[in-house]
Amino acid sequence: MTTATGLAPKRADELEHLLGALRDPANPTGASAVLAADERAETLAAGETLLDSYGLNAEFVPPELGGRLERADHLAEVMRALYRRDPALGLGYGASSLIAAVTLWTAGDERHTGHAAGLLLDGRRIAIAFHELAHGNDMAGTEFDANPAPDGGLRLSGRKEVVTNIARADAMVVLARTDPRPGPRSHSLVLVDRAGADPARLTDLPRFTTVGMRGVQLGGLCFDELPVSASALLGPVGSGLETALKALQITRTVLPAMTTGILDTGLRIAVDHLTRRRLYGGPATAIPHVRSVLAGVFADLLRAEALGAVGARALHLAPGAASVYASAVKFEVSRLLLEAMDRLAELLGAHFYLREGPTALFQKLLRDLAPVGFGHIARAACQMSLLPQLPLLARRTWDRPGTEAPGDLFALDRALPPLRYDRLALHAAGRDPVVGSLHALTDTTWAPDHADLRTAVLADHAELTELAAVCGQLSPVDLGIDARPEHYDLVTRYVRLLSRTACVQVWRHAAPAGFLADPAWVRAALHRSTPGSHRPGPLPAPVEDRLYAELADRHTSGRSFGLTGRPLAAFGPRAL
């Protein structure tokens, strides 16, 4: 069995159509309504109603349980429709239930998954109650207790804090300590049915407020010896951390990937504004520096989406390596998005700073973007999780040919095999098919027009060889929390190579005649990821011109700026 083909599923267009014109002030899910809800720190009610009727939750449920979660890359593309206009809706309605859902599909038995699928398909929410303020990303530090009760069940005690939708979820997946000893087998996941729980044993904490994602309802819950039956455990006692670390590879890949929708709209607002604005006797977009920045940001969006797409497809085709790719996607895509939005803010100048007028949505998007750097897992924690894998990756993949990428990994329009949650693994065991494909790239034939790209690939291969030599010598003992900062930099170097290879391969595997097959974008992507502690210089003129022309064309014809370049009919042509 395989899934649908194509860069994006049809239903992404349907959702886009339902959401309506972003700029229509009368649209209950348009920018004006989105901003008004943000000002009140409320969830966009009309948006939730719309998503109920669209049945967004089905996107998070596997097909065999009645849902539409076929392809991780398609999931990201559907969710981008929300992140393009109201990231708080994307996270508050969607992504938080998705995080809970993947733990269930990974570790739940038939009853759990049936129950969870039923809830989600019925439009209910499932919260993911992992976070405790005292421990942050350190899941192994979780204090929340699940103690055995005389009746064979469990008693849950402790606090979960800064949890999305916890006050209004019908169920929640809780990470609880089932063994007082430190170690990786001391925690378990418990599915708590909030509707059926004794309310006297649960106390909601006051809502947490935030500077961005203000519409997301962040709460906390205090458990006082809440009884649950032993059948509420997901997987064996002690498997909680392992399940979480595996399952969340999916969300750590697709959440950053869907977040690119923020940059897509941010870029559109900037192009809109700068096209209209006249400075120094002409439109601002005639200023060479303005064009350079816009073209550079466009390139950054494309490479963020290329890495995200390869990461998402690897979940299907190389699930055993997802521990590496999920952390890499989260680490790199978040950085690209944060930096790109800052560049756009500089270009917009005072107009980025206004909470009213035609550019008002930008500042909200900027505030909503911040959690991509620390939410779900922090960028530094991604580096930490990658570090101990480097030596084996170096020895098994980087320093020798042999680890080949599955054929369709980079052909973004090809169908994918179903997600196999049971194939996710804590470690990649040194298998890295994406960067491994760099070996073969050096031997392949290149058109004379692409000699510069071949040179870049050869240089990357040389860099990989050097990196392999360094990392191959490292002992995992040096790579824990106390690792030297130089070792963290090895992760950064690796992710850079991974991201560059992903872009080159996506370009090589792109359907002919499309924009993705045009070498301009991959030249830009490689140029923008040149190493160095200061920003790389502007793109070569022909590359910049080609990218800017494409950007302007997509802007005029109302298409998205990401990999798919889809018509966003709902945005309409440029007119405001």
Add this chain to the structure above:
Amino acid sequence: MTTTTELETLLAAHEDDVFSPDTLAALDARDEFPGDAVRVLDEAGLPSHYVLAPDGDVSETVRLLRTVARRDLTVAVAHGKTFLGTAPVWVAGTPAQVARLAERVRRGEAVCWGLTERDHGADLLAGELAAVAEPGGAATDGGWRLTGEKWLINNATRATLACVLARTDPAGGGRGFSLFVVDRAGLPEGAWRDLPKVRTHGIRGADISGFTLEGAPVGADALVGAEGDGIAVVLKALQLTRIACTALSLGAADHALLLAREFAVGRELYGRRLAEVPHVRRILGRAAAAALTAEAVSALSARSVHTLPGELSVISAITKAYVPTLTQETLGSLGELLGVRGFLTSPPGVGFAKLERDHRICAIFDGSTVVNRTALLSQLPRLTRKLTRRRTDNEGLRAAADLTAPLPAFDRNRLSLLSLTGCSAVQALPELAERVQEEGPPGTGGLMDRLLTELASLERESADFLPVADGLPSTAFALAERYERAYAAAAVLLLWRENPALRTGRLGADGLWLRACLTVLLGEGDHDKAGDHANENDVLDALAAALLGTTDTQFTLWGGTA
């Protein structure tokens, strides 16, 4: 008048009322002006420090505003604006205008600066608000009528006085504009209409609004400078205000470093205090080095107002482009470190989110980073020639760098739109680097080599640069950034060499701060030697230790000498 110590004491005494973070956060949430806090500053005599003529000290003004800014940027922006609004008069006013304005500023009246217009932003030459000479007499006798709109003006609604740039020649051009001090109280009903407050991303409480003038009559004595001098006077005034604005960035960095330090010391993860995790310490060390570099640039530039006034067209552009940008990047990395605590606005949020939002205005107002880089690039050919000749105003430079040297009074007659002597600090850099190479401290030889290499390459590439009329390419902006970093390196070396006090103590011994600042300035890991990379991390780690070890509320070069 007040001193930094007095102001610090006063503000500390108000930490539980009008300057309490909760109070200020609540005002921010309601988009409400921090009137009580502003009143405290008025009563403390802070406005006197906005009066530059005849004996003001810009470096002292920066220190005072920094003290305010580290508590609340909105308050600092709202109060400090009067310095911006009055600067044109200090630069070009008659003795009578200066005296009149000084008296009103000392009384605590707010003065706004009406420069920008809705459709033109930084493009001042496109300004439409017009002043027409009253008929029946020469302009100098009969006064003027002003008509038009100014928008996105800080304190437009609260100010009693506005310094307004108006078109006095319908044909416009560099000599087509003039500056007027408009006294609201003297206008007939309806001549001045406030525009509604504009809701903003940060500094939400500030009075960002505008006004419309409808034939507003002003006397001949409202004209600042001569008719047609407007743009030139504005450009000269900006040379002062763009340097003073660094106080806001330094205060923001103080605040953020304090929050990050408390977080790292108090937070335990993976069985360690964050303050002990090497990777975290590097982030803190980098942030600390960036803050000290910004401080060095600000100090040198502020003192240069008095000692190198002829070079301010260059110095102010560099300073305004460099310090807010560097500080915003620093806030970004510290925000990532703080994670959810930097994002929450309810407990246990630490107030970081507000300061980060507030600070983003610093790279925008008073000339954005791009505007300042453009200004710098317009002089780059001359700067490159001067750099090649290595000639400097040595006396002015040393007086700026020696923090104990008495400052001469600010001499507005020496201000110039183009710096004939270039930028002495950057031109002195080759010699400074060679001196430090000879004299030590140990461990700086490699850094000086790299600095000289970079400077030589900058000199070479700048020589090929030609300003073009129809917009500068991005490659030019990259050159401007490099020139700014060269200035920052010069500031660091100059302060090091001219101040024995900065060569001792926790930060000064072994040149710790010097090495850390240059390490970050030159870019880490931009070379092949792994050993050097480890050394870089050791330096930053040591600076992080100094940051973590301090109990001061500010992390400053002068604090580290104790």
